[in-house]
Amino acid sequence: MVLEFKLTYHKRLFLILIAFTWAIISCFIAFQYIREKQFKTEFINIKLQTYNKELLYEIDKDIFSKKKINKAKEYFNKANVPFNNLRISIISFSGEVIYDNLLSYQSMENHVQRPEIISANKTGVGYHKSRLSESDGKEYFYVATKGKDFIVRSAIPYSDALKESLKADGSFLWVMIVVGVVMSVIAYFITHRLGSTIERLNLFAEKAKKGEPFETEKSFPNDELGSISNHIVQLYAQWQQTIKDRDREYQAAIREEQEKNRIKRQLTNNINHELKTPVASIQICLETLLSGIELSEEKKQELIERCYVNNDRLRRLLNDVSLITRIEDGSQLIGIEQVFVNDIIDEVVDEMSIQPESEGMNLIVDFKEEVSLMGNPSLIGFIFRNLTDNALSYSGGKNIFIKLLENTEEYCKICFEDDGKGVEESQLPHLFERFYRVDKGRSRQKGGTGLGLAIVKHAVLFHEGTISVRNREEGGLQFEFTLNKSHYPL
DSSP states (O other): OOOOOOOOHHHHHHHHHHHHHHHHHHHHHHHHHHHHHHHHHHHHHHHHHHHHHHHHHHHTTSSSHHHHHHHHHHHHHHSOOSSTTOEEEEEOTTSOEEEESSSOOTTOOOOTTSHHHHHHHHHSEEEEEEEEOTTTOOEEEEEEEEOSSOEEEEEEEOOHHHHHHHSOOTHHHHHHHHHHHHHHHHHHHHHHHHHHHHHHHHHHHHHHHHTOOOOOSSOOOSSHHHHHHHHHHHHHHHHHHHHHHHHHHOTTOHHHHHHHHHHHHHHHHHHHHHHHHHHHHHHHHHHHHHTTOOOOHHHHHHHHHHHHHHHHHHHHHHHHHHHHHHHHHOGGGSOOEEEEHHHHHHHHHHHHHTSOTTTOOEEEEEOOSOOEEEEOHHHHHHHHHHHHHHIIIIIOOSEEEEEEEEEOSSEEEEEEEEOSOOOOGGGGGGTTSTTOOSSHHHHHHTTOOSOHHHHHHHHHHHTTOOEEEEEOTTSSEEEEEEEESBOOOO
């Protein structure tokens, strides 16, 4: 029997953050170690360069080279040297050793190919951190400075004291370890909180799928994921409460009750299904960014943009679910005022006029009369905007027609159609269903939530009207809907 071992989301995310954190800390420690060694090396270099320049300043007062050499000997014997056992050499630009305070310079070979001499000839200064001297076989730290007539080179024996002074201070290592431990503890609590939210949301999805009640007293954390979870749970709780109230008030309507339950379970499962894809995509992108893998800036930008697109998709889904729920469960709270339909259509025309010609469609309006009614301007605007967006995104046509068919004292009848490709006849009865998509892949690519036409239908019903759809003989879809002019909220 093989036991399946699976880490929880909290543990997996915690391990990823720990690996990422300690990788960064290790890189910082290595970088700081190298930088500190470089700093100490540069400090010694600057100190010797200063001494070399003082020596050059002193001996350049004499005109003749021989006097300059003697001046250098006198200065070296009198001046305070920055380091013990300091070796001073005076070298011509061609590399010939003119003077050395510790060794016999007459037999020394030409120094023109020494790294510090090459650098001094080119830039005026140069140093070499560690090299064995061919003259006495000892290891020295060399620093060379170029003067008017020759180069002064100072060298420190590479003693244990010098090696120790060039070592990086290890105290920052313990500081970074403490910082790493603190960050690890913080990461644990953060991931534990996030993991708890995911686990509770998963538990909710399982209970919602089975139609079981879910504990709502304990709220989710006050963050984006917690807000999404709270919205879903609250919607689910509202539906459950609506079902309970309806059961108490309408015992006779058993068949209607069963249909409501079916719609509720289907919507809950659809919401769960719609959330999984963007959440999984966001998780994969974030895990890739946090994994420490070497990625190009273009790839990082692509992953960040993918996270933004999926987060925006979640936001639109919640907004649509919230709107359709508000229409169904809170219609008495929706404001009613006088609405001029012609003005709303003019706004849609203006919005379409700013789109590029290659992406837009011609909007042809045939409203010979002014139409006003008592209703909600946002919902009526949503009807026209959503039908227009659907035509733009999916019809593949060139023209959109909005016609006023009837205008009486009680109601108005409007026709909205396009000259696109239409849909299959078998799909027409399902167009107003929640989360129904004619082309699922293309609809998701366009950013649709699958709730647009369902909200259109509810907006029409809110205004005590009816709506129907059919395929035009010449191609495209035709929507006909009525709006009651004297709306009285229930």
